[in-house]
Amino acid sequence: MIPRYSRPEMVSIWSPETKFRIWFEIEAHASDAQAKLGVIPQANADALWRAKDVEFDVAKIDAIEAVTKHDVIAFLTHLADIVGNEDARFVHQGLTSSDVLDTCFNVQLTRATDLILADIDALLAALKRRAIEHKMTIRIGRSHGIHAEPTTMGLTFARFYAEMDRNRTRLVAARAEIATGALSGAVGTFANIDPSVEEYVCAKLGLTPEPISTQVIPRDRHAAFFAALGVVGASIENIATEIRHMQRTEVLEAEEFFSKGQKGSSAMPHKRNPVLSENLTGLARLIRMAVVPALENVTLWHERDISHSSVERNIGPDTTITLDFALSRLTGLVDKLVIYPENMLANMNKFQGLVHSQRVLLELTQKGLSREDSYSVVQRNAMRVWEEGADFMTELKADPDVTAVMTDAEIEAKFDLGYHTKHVETIFKRVFG
Numbered sequence: 001m002i003p004r005y006s007r008p009e010m011v012s013i014w015s016p017e018t019k020f021r022i023w024f025e026i027e028a029h030a031s032d033a034q035a036k037l038g039v040i041p042q043a044n045a046d047a048l049w050r051a052k053d054v055e056f057d058v059a060k061i062d063a064i065e066a067v068t069k070h071d072v073i074a075f076l077t078h079l080a081d082i083v084g085n086e087d088a089r090f091v092h093q094g095l096t097s098s099d100v101l102d103t104c105f106n107v108q109l110t111r112a113t114d115l116i117l118a119d120i121d122a123l124l125a126a127l128k129r130r131a132i133e134h135k136m137t138i139r140i141g142r143s144h145g146i147h148a149e150p151t152t153m154g155l156t157f158a159r160f161y162a163e164m165d166r167n168r169t170r171l172v173a174a175r176a177e178i179a180t181g182a183l184s185g186a187v188g189t190f191a192n193i194d195p196s197v198e199e200y201v202c203a204k205l206g207l208t209p210e211p212i213s214t215q216v217i218p219r220d221r222h223a224a225f226f227a228a229l230g231v232v233g234a235s236i237e238n239i240a241t242e243i244r245h246m247q248r249t250e251v252l253e254a255e256e257f258f259s260k261g262q263k264g265s266s267a268m269p270h271k272r273n274p275v276l277s278e279n280l281t282g283l284a285r286l287i288r289m290a291v292v293p294a295l296e297n298v299t300l301w302h303e304r305d306i307s308h309s310s311v312e313r314n315i316g317p318d319t320t321i322t323l324d325f326a327l328s329r330l331t332g333l334v335d336k337l338v339i340y341p342e343n344m345l346a347n348m349n350k351f352q353g354l355v356h357s358q359r360v361l362l363e364l365t366q367k368g369l370s371r372e373d374s375y376s377v378v379q380r381n382a383m384r385v386w387e388e389g390a391d392f393m394t395e396l397k398a399d400p401d402v403t404a405v406m407t408d409a410e411i412e413a414k415f416d417l418g419y420h421t422k423h424v425e426t427i428f429k430r431v432f433g
Contacts (some may be wrong), residue, residue: 001321005283010324013111014317020056022104022299023062023075027091028052030183033200040090047087054082072097083428094193098304103181105312107205109225112320114173120168120232124161126334128432131157135424138417139253139344142356149349149355150420153339154252158431160239165431167232174228177221181205182213187303215304219297222312226294229319233287236326240277240284244338247274253344257336276333283326290315301313350378353392354385359414360396360406367405377401 001011012018028048035045056078065074072092080088092100135154140147183198184190190198198209210217246254253327256276258264264271293315297308348355357378364374381395396402396411 001318001325005325006321007325007328009318010112010115010321013108013115014321016058016061017056019104019108020058020061020075022107022205023072023100024051024056024079026100026103026183027076027079027095029198029201029204030095031091031093033197034090036200037194037196038129039194040093044087044090047083048079048091050087050271051079051082056082064304070097072100094185094197095183096163096215098216099183099185100299101309102213103183103201103207106178106180106207106217108316109222109320110175110179110206112316112324113178115324116229116232116320116327117168117175119324119331120164120171123327123331123334124164124168126158126331127161129166130334130337131155131161131428131432134339134341135428137339137341137344138348138421139341140348142305146357147351149350149358150417152421152424153341153344155424155427156242157334158428160235160242163235163238164232164433167228167235168343170228170231174225178225179207179218180210181207181220182210182217184210184213184215186215188212188214188216213352214302216300216308219294219300219308222308223291223294223298226290226315226319229323230288230291232323233284234289236330237281237284239330239334240280243277243333244274244281247272247277251343252340253347254337254339256333257338276329280326280330280333280389283329286322287319287326290319294327351357351385351392352390353415354382356392356415357382359419360411362415363406363410364402369405373401 001394028045029052031040031045034040035042056075060081061071061074061078064077065071068074068077076088076092079091086331131154135155136150137153138150141149141154142152181198181202182188183193183201184195185193195209204210206307212218243254243256245251247256248400255272255279256274258272263269264273293311295312361371361374361378364377365371369377376398378396381390381392381399384390384395385392393411393415396406397408402411
């Protein structure tokens, strides 16, 4: 991923240096396990650990690979140069390349997930703080983009919190599913390596042994993992889209923090654009872009092919790096989002009480009118508000079909905003406990 949308800690997980360090640990732990079984001399296993603090020369490995056309062999050749050919004689004993590649990939994915989970925790904290801050800040709810009934800004933040909390649960499950390792040898039969070696190495790396791995770890695990990341990306866009709508000039119920010296447009000095949330919408597309290729990677020929490899070399780092950056950006956006309660009330009152139509409808049915007749009576008054700019309460008080069953005081009582917030506390308890 380009540096513009990258953060150092996540990038480091996918660096060649980190990858080769994990490869080394897999090989070194495997040698220890083989020595315990008496398959190789303990002295050779001990000698391998001489490379523990060595900085592997990425350029040299790349140069070797240019000749061998095989990345694992290139690494093993470089490792032998470090520890000596004789001491490296039993390195990779009974293993195949996929044992190293797949186990390393899953170590990287689990480490990346740990960073993403920390990102989500920070976002959840920001969403919860803003939800509590604006628990009773009235705003109009919308369906189809049209004014519906009153809600609160706190409930908006709370539903985004609940959504991200579900995403956290999904990621915990995805991490558990991806945290497997395989050191089962060619075609996964353990013919040349004891299963206890796999168990030993996985324990050292914080993984669980793959129950059956053919020659690769099954890619349905990875498909589920990247699908979980894709859902997080979709949720990021969901929040970003709401913010983009709120910042529209005609709405202006909230806007991204505009810092001193910031410029919104090269041509129009007055502009304050929702650039962060628009950027997040684009990044969410990149995150979701990994889902279909990951699903297509599930189908491999027989016990092993490498059609998945080029895909994963891209989507592994790109998706996790992008998601890490996007979550951090969204947290900052939410944390500094500027809220305009006065504009929220002004927007809600734009159509002079129209948002209370359902309460009048329900009251008319309680008074004895059929639902069909009640709907017709309320709708004809509502249409005059839409089409003529009339005041809804005034129209209702002048309608003989309404006043025949409702007093003026009863009509006015249906315009109480507090009616719509009476269960906010209950919802908050459900969301936040």
